[in-house]
Every structure is written in C-alpha cells, then in structure tokens.
Amino acid sequence: MTNFLASIKDTKEAKIVSSANIDIVDLKDINDGALGFVGIDFISKACKILSKYTLSVTMGNDSNPNNFKNIENIEFVVDKNIDFVKIGLFKEDLIDEHGKLIRLIKFNKTKPICVLFADKDFRLGNVQKAIDIGYHGIMIDTYHKDSKSLVEILDKEIIEKFINITKSNNKLCGLSGSLRIEHINELKQLNPNFLGFRGQLCETASDRKNLSIDMLNQVSKEIKLNS
Numbered sequence: 001m002t003n004f005l006a007s008i009k010d011t012k013e014a015k016i017v018s019s020a021n022i023d024i025v026d027l028k029d030i031n032d033g034a035l036g037f038v039g040i041d042f043i044s045k046a047c048k049i050l051s052k053y054t055l056s057v058t059m060g061n062d063s064n065p066n067n068f069k070n071i072e073n074i075e076f077v078v079d080k081n082i083d084f085v086k087i088g089l090f091k092e093d094l095i096d097e098h099g100k101l102i103r104l105i106k107f108n109k110t111k112p113i114c115v116l117f118a119d120k121d122f123r124l125g126n127v128q129k130a131i132d133i134g135y136h137g138i139m140i141d142t143y144h145k146d147s148k149s150l151v152e153i154l155d156k157e158i159i160e161k162f163i164n165i166t167k168s169n170n171k172l173c174g175l176s177g178s179l180r181i182e183h184i185n186e187l188k189q190l191n192p193n194f195l196g197f198r199g200q201l202c203e204t205a206s207d208r209k210n211l212s213i214d215m216l217n218q219v220s221k222e223i224k225l226n227s
Contacts, residue, residue: 002187002188002191002192002193002194002195002223003023003024003193003194003195003223004021004022004023004024004194004195004197004219004220004223004224005022005023005024005025005026005056005174005176005194005195005196005197006020006022006024006025006026006196006197006198006201006216006219007026007027007028007030007058007196007197007198007201008025008026008027008028008046008211009028009029009030009031009038009211010038010042011042011045011046011049013211014045014046014049014050015049016211016213017050017211017213017216018049018050020213020216020217020220021217021220021221021224022053022216022220023054023194024053024054024055024056024083024084024194025046025050025053025054025055025056026055026056026057026058026086026196027042027043027046027055027056027057027058028057028058028198029058030198030208030209032060032061033061034061034088034115034117034141034142034143034145035058035059035060035061035086035087035088035115035141036058036060036061037057037058037059037060037073038057038058040073040076043057043076043077043080043082044080047080047081047082054083054084055082055083055084056082056083056084056085056086056113057077057082057084057085057086058086058088058115059073059074059077059085059086059087059088060073060088061088061090062090063090063091063094064091064094064097065087065088065097065098065101066097066098066100066101066104070101071101071104071105074101074105075105077110078105078106078107078108078110081108081109081110082110083109083110083111084110084111084112084113084137085107085110085111085112085113086113086115086139087101087112087113087114087115087135088114088115088117089114089115089116089117089126089130090117090120092121092123092126095126095129095130095133096133098114098130098133098135099133099134102133102134102135103134111136111137111172112134112135112136112137113135113136113137113138113139113172113174114130114135114137114138114139115138115139115140115141116130116138116139116140116141117140117141117142117143117177118140118141118142118143118150118153118154118177119142119143119144119147119148119153119177120143122140122153122154124158124161124162124165127162127165127166128165128169131165131166131169131171135171136171136172137166137171137172137173137174137193138162138166138171138172138173138174139172139173139174139175139176139194139196140154140159140162140174140175140176140177141176141177141196142176142177142178145178145198145199145208146206147178148178149177149178149179149180149183150175150176150177150178150179150183151179151183151186151187153177156186156190159175159187159190160190163190163191163192167191172193172194173192173193174192174193174194174195174196175187175192175194175195175196176195176196176197177196178199179195179196179197179200180200180205181200181218181219181222184219184222184223185222188223195223197219200215200219201215201216201219202215203215
C-alpha cells in the first residue's frame with residue numbers, strides 16, 4: 001500500500017490538516033530551499049496538534065549535515081519522538097559525513113531518511129551507498145520547486161529500479177517532487193511506500209503558499225483509491 005505524505009509549514013496548516021486523511025504529516029519550511037527546517041517552536045506545537053499522526057521533519061539544506069547545529073536540531077526532534085527525519089544528500093562526496101552523523105546520533109524510534117534529488121546529480125549508485133551507511137529509508141525529491149516534476153526528470157525505469165533497490169534491502173522508499181494528481185495512479189503501480197506532496201495541495205500549485213483542504217482531500221482520495 002502506498003501512503004500519503006503531505007508537507008505543511010506552520011500551526012495554521014497543522015490545524016487545517018488535523019482531521020484529514022493523511023498518513024505522514026511532514027513539517028517543512030517551504031520558503032527555505034528544498035528541505036528547510038521549520039524550527040523547534042513549530043515542531044513542539046505540531047506534536048500537540050497532530051499527536052495522532054505519523055510525523056516527519058526536514059532537517060535543512062546544509063551540504064554537510066554533520067555539524068553542531070544540525071546535530072542539536074536532530075537530537076531535539078528525536079527527543080520529541082518524531083517518526084522520521086529527512087536529511088538531504090546535496091553533495092555526493094560528503095556521503096561519508098552522513099555516515100558519521102548516522103553513527104553519532106542515538107535515533108531511538110526516529111528513522112533517518114536520506115533525500116536524493118532527481119534534478120541534482122541523481123545516481124542510482126547512491127541509493128545503495130545511503131542504505132549501507134545506515135539510513136532507514138530513501139526518497140527522491142526535486143531540488144528546484146519551480147520547474148519539472150520528478151516523473152518528467154527521471155524515466156519510469158529508473159524510478160522502478162530505485163524502488164526495487166530500497167525494497168530488496170527492506171528499507172522505506174518514497175517519491176516526491178512537484179507531483180500532480182495525474183501522476184498518482186502510475187506511481188502507485190510501482191508500489192512505493194509513500195508519495196509526497198506540497199504544491200498540488202495548494203490553491204496555486206506554482207507558488208506552494210496556501211494549503212487548500214479541498215485539494216488535499218482530492219489527492220488523499222486518489223492515493224487511497226483501490227488501496
């Protein structure tokens with residue numbers, strides 16, 4: 001079964017989605033690059049508002065995540081019992097720093113997810129590397145949010161191989177990156193663990209600013225259809 005991940009930016013949106021049919025609510029600063037960190041204040045509030053939901057947090061846009069501030073933020077998120085932390089592989093040659101980070105932090109129940117970018121030097125070989133250093137899951141996203149979607153950048157065959165690699169290693173796999181409703185059925189057939197959305201959930205997909213509960217419900221319905 002494919003789950004529905006929806007990214008939200010603030011407490012107002014947390015309240016909007018607090019009764020919606022979402023599998024994973026992703027806390028993300030949508031105005032700060034690909035994986036903006038929303039800050040500890042919002043995370044604390046979201047944990048209360050969305051206590052019945054599975055939560056994930058994007059951990060920022062540092063090329064090298066193995067730095068003091070990021071470690072401090074991750075440890076805060078782990079202490080809040082957040083289900084997933086999403087850490088971007090922005091530079092392939094820094095993957096060893098990712099490994100050091102994974103080994104350094106006691107994640108407890110929190111699962112670290114490595115985010116690879118379809119439009120930023122994507123290589124299938126990095127999927128296995130990320131798994132080997134200790135990530136519990138891998139997802140593909142897009143770095144640039146104002147251009148092509150994931151399915152317009154990567155061939156279906158590449159996406160299918162990505163899913164096969166992660167699942168053969170018993171890891172989670174997710175697909176995101178400017179996805180639209182019309183992409184859902186085709187991607188569901190590949191059986192990823194989750195599909196992630198932001199722009200398609202908004203009143204205007206191109207600006208990604210204002211969440212629309214009607215659009216969110218449409219996406220949720222399409223993902224849940226025949227699941």
